[in-house]
Structure formats: structure tokens, C-alpha cells
Amino acid sequence: MASNKIPIIAGQGGQIPAVGYGTMLFPDAESAVELITHSLNCGYRHIDTARKYGSEKWVGEAIRTNRVPREDIWITTKVTEENANADDFARSVEISLKTLDVTYVDLLLIHWPQPNVPLEETLGALAKSKREGLAKNIGVSNFTVSLLDEAINKCPEPIFTNQIEYHAYIRQNKILTACFRHNLLVTCHVPLARGALLSDPVISKIAKLYDRTPAQIALKWLVQQPGVVVVPRALEVRHIEENINIFDFELGEKEMGQISELQSNNLRVVNPPERSPEWDKE
Numbered sequence: 322m323a324s325n326k327i328p329i330i331a332g333q334g335g336q337i338p339a340v341g342y343g344t345m346l347f348p349d350a351e352s353a354v355e356l357i358t359h360s361l362n363c364g365y366r367h368i369d370t371a372r373k374y375g376s377e378k379w380v381g382e383a384i385r386t387n388r389v390p391r392e393d394i395w396i397t398t399k400v401t402e403e404n405a406n407a408d409d410f411a412r413s414v415e416i417s418l419k420t421l422d423v424t425y426v427d428l429l430l431i432h433w434p435q436p437n438v439p440l441e442e443t444l445g446a447l448a449k450s451k452r453e454g455l456a457k458n459i460g461v462s463n464f465t466v467s468l469l470d471e472a473i474n475k476c477p478e479p480i481f482t483n484q485i486e487y488h489a490y491i492r493q494n495k496i497l498t499a500c501f502r503h504n505l506l507v508t509c510h511v512p513l514a515r516g517a518l519l520s521d522p523v524i525s526k527i528a529k530l531y532d533r534t535p536a537q538i539a540l541k542w543l544v545q546q547p548g549v550v551v552v553p554r555a556l557e558v559r560h561i562e563e564n565i566n567i568f569d570f571e572l573g574e575k576e577m578g579q580i581s582e583l584q585s586n587n588l589r590v591v592n593p594p595e596r597s598p599e600w601d602k603e
């Protein structure tokens with residue numbers, strides 16, 4: 322295996338490993354705990370979970386039974402939009418901590434915007450979790466430019482990140498610019514476009530040139546951009562290992578540019594009609 326030392330990225334208030342293990346979908350409990358454990362054993366120190374995924378208990382079990390100390394692992398979890406009002410939000414955080422079997426998470430996110438509850442109320446509950454020490458850092462997910470501007474104005478505590486869909490097949494210039502204007506890190510969910518870009522001829526050609534896999538090239542294109550963190554998910558052990566072994570090479574300017582051109586595909590993979598806000602038009 323090549324180097325698996327994952328760089329740490331500094332944001333407002335915290336320092337997050339540039340690659341995390343996404344835990345959205347597992348076939349069963351046993352393989353979930355095994356795979357999360359494997360991710361820790363091969364060097365991951367950042368796990369991305371959510372109450373909605375049902376994976377918090379497996380993340381908790383893997384961490385509890387692993388030799389890596391809890392304080393060395395960055396845990397992100399999320400509160401769903403069904404729990405956006407202050408009381409439900411607080412209850413959801415309590416359940417997440419209990420399920421994870423931890424006293425705090427490193428990052429707590431509003432999973433999706435909720436148009437039926439005033440954003441100020443949800444942000445107040447989010448900030449309260451931080452002030453009570455239940456979350457070291459707080460943030461949002463799937464927020465557009467206008468929602469993010471509003472959140473920055475109304476949140477009583479600094480926002481650490483906006484977790485958004487970002488990969489080589491989608492143009493996200495407007496929201497990226499807004500995140501960086503507010504000094505936020507960008508966390509990319511579905512960084513491999515759920516596999517859609519892995520057979521792309523441009524990415525495959527660059528992969529051959531660098532003697533890497535297409536997934537490694539697609540992830541490297543993201544983490545080589547300043548302030549960008551990725552949380553790929555993989556069920557195959559080989560993929561889990563590959564996805565962190567991307568820090569012993571750099572893509573050239575030419576290849577970075579060639580991959581950027583693929584953004585004209587404008588493929589949005591995560592777009593649930595019942596939850597999605599009106600996305601920024603690029």
C-alpha cells in the first residue's frame with residue numbers, strides 16, 4: 322500500500338482530515354462494522370455519518386472496539402430536516418450521541434434546509450449544541466448561496482463547512498465562491514458521482530498516465546483544490562484503501578484543467594424532490 326497519511330485541513334475553529342469515510346449505505350450490520358473498522362485500521366480518521374443513514378450505531382461500535390482513541394477520530398453527523406424545530410433538533414442530537422456512544426461529535430450539520438421552519442430557529446438549536454459541548458464544530462449541508470448567506474447572518478456561532486454535492490461532473494462555482502467568501506471549508510458528498518465518472522475517457526486516460534485508478538484521479542482533482550474535503554463511500558476493501566492513497570502525487574495544471582472541463586456534464590446525482598432547495602443556476 323502506498324502512503325496513507327491524510328492531510329489535515331484547518332477551518333474556522335477545527336482541523337479536519339481531508340478524506341473521510343462515507344457511511345450512507347451498507348448491506349448489513351456485520352459488514353458495516355467490519356468496513357468502518359477496516360477504514361480506521363488503514364488510516365482514516367474521519368467518518369461521515371447521519372441519523373438518516375442508520376449507520377451511527379455501527380460507527381459507534383467500530384470506534385468503541387478499535388485501538389484508535391476516540392479523540393483522534395473526527396466524527397460528523399447530521400440532523401435531518403424533519404427535526405428542524407428547536408425541540409426536535411435537540412432530541413435528535415441527544416439520540417445521535419447515544420447511538421454513537423460518544424459525548425460529543427466533531428461536526429454537526431443541518432442535513433437539508435427546511436423551508437417550513439424559520440432558519441433562525443434551527444440555527445439557534447445548532448449553535449446551542451456547540452455551546453453545550455455536544456458538537457465541537459457546526460455546519461450545514463445542501464445549502465444554496467442565498468441560504469448560506471442567510472445562515473451566516475443568523476447563526477450565533479461560526480459555520481465550519483457546507484457539505485454539498487461536488488465532483489468533476491457538476492459545476493458548483495457559485496456555491497464554492499460563497500463558501501470561500503465566508504471562510505468555510507467545502508465538504509464534497511458523492512465525490513465519485515456514485516461511480517458515474519469512473520468510466521469517463523478523460524479521467525481514465527489521466528489515470529493511465531499517472532498509474533493510478535480513475536477513482537484516485539477523481540478524488541485527487543477535488544482535494545488538490547484549496548479548502549476542499551471529500552467523503553467517498555466504498556464497500557470494497559480495495560476501494561477503501563485506494564481512496565486515501567492519493568497524497569503521494571500531484572496532478573499537473575494541464576490535467577486539472579482537462580478534468581475541470583468535464584463539469585459541463587452538469588450531472589446532479591443527489592436531487593430528492595421532497596428535500597432539494599432551488600439549486601443555484603450555473
Ligand SMILES: NC(=O)c1ccc[n+]([C@@H]2O[C@H](COP(=O)([O-])OP(=O)(O)OC[C@H]3O[C@@H](n4cnc5c(N)ncnc54)[C@H](OP(=O)(O)O)[C@@H]3O)[C@@H](O)[C@H]2O)c1
Nearest residue numbers: 343344345510511512513514515536553554555556557560
Ligand atoms: N449531505 C448529504 O446530503 C449527502 C448526500 C449523499 C451522500 N452523502 C455522504 O457522501 C458519502 C459518499 O456518497 P455516495 O456513497 O453516495 O457516493 P460516492 O462516494 O460518490 O460513490 C460511491 C460509489 O463509488 C464506488 N467507489 C468508491 N471508491 C471506489 C474506487 N476506489 N474504485 C471504484 N469504485 C469506487 C463505490 O463502490 P463500492 O461500494 O463497490 O466500493 C460506490 O458504488 C455518503 O456515504 C455520505 O456519507 C451526504
